[in-house]
Amino acid sequence: MESYVQLGGRRFAYVDFQGPGPVVLALHGHFGRGRIFAPLAAALAGRYRVVALDQRGHGLSDNGGEFTPDAYVGDAAEFLRTLDLAPAAVVGHSMGGLIGYLLAQRHPDLVSALVVADMTVLNEEPETHPVLDVSDWPRRTDSPAALRSAIEARGIPDAGYFLDSAVEFDDGWGLLFDTTDLMASQQALVGDHFDRWTASRQPALLLRGGDSFILTAATAERMARERPGTDLVELAGCGHWLYADAPEVFAREIGTFLDRTRSDNRTTA
Structure with missing residues (x-):
């Protein structure tokens, strides 16, 4: 908790x-x-x-x-x-x-x-490759399965690590982190x-x-x-x-x- x-x-x-x-x-x-x-x-x-x-x-x-x-x-x-x-x-x-x-x-x-x-x-x-491009990852999907599929379709073999940050919002399933924020973070x-x-x-x-x-x-x-x-x-x-x-x-x-x-x-x- x-x-x-x-x-x-x-x-x-x-x-x-x-x-x-x-x-x-x-x-x-x-x-x-x-x-x-x-x-x-x-x-x-x-x-x-x-x-x-x-x-x-x-x-x-x-x-x-x-x-x-x-x-x-x-x-x-x-x-x-x-x-x-x-x-x-x-x-x-x-x-x-x-x-x-x-x-x-x-x-x-x-x-x-x-x-x-x-x-x-x-x-x-x-x-190493210090920046993972998440700029086009979906903001919302209909389900956790759809979110997993969308991430794995972008070249991630197993999206399980990222899905630990998946939650249901009022407008669908998405990730707790903001992709723009984390692009900036990785680059910094x-x-x-x-x-x-x-x-x-x-x-x-x-x-x-x-x-x-x-x-x-x-x-x-x-x-x-x-x-x-x-x-x-x-x-x-x-x-x-x-x-x-x-x-x-x-x-x-x-x-x-x-x-x-x-x-x-x-x-x-």
């Missing part, structure tokens, strides 16, 4: 899975929403409290406005401060991973540890972010899907090699949506990393 908070004059939705333990802020990717982290939260229950934010223009958070990296980072920082959740471990998938490592660099006091799930620092050609995040990745010092776990189309093996190895305190784990047989392809392995790797980081912090203290 989503809760709501006002940040900077706009409404944000989030899911607080509650429970004991340190806070884990979960950030989804483009076209996603916070509730995708429910299996992770269940796997970490009793050890960590997962709080998943619907980022601006996604899920039940407000659409419109700016979609720059700085805007996303500002939202996450204000969210942590407003709900008194910091310092938190940050787990980000895809675009959420990029926002996670920018947040760690810009606001080190808010981030205790970092998990980046299948996101590159070279968000540009030829490393294009670029080489390597220097900002290496500028943070929190312990980090980089997860790569073995069949990823976003993060090449060579770039993942460079990211781990050139940023101190970064562990790299490749999930064989997984694609970009590795949290759905291998949820148990995904949660186990994150839980093990967070446990180790927590233990190291206690020893240092």
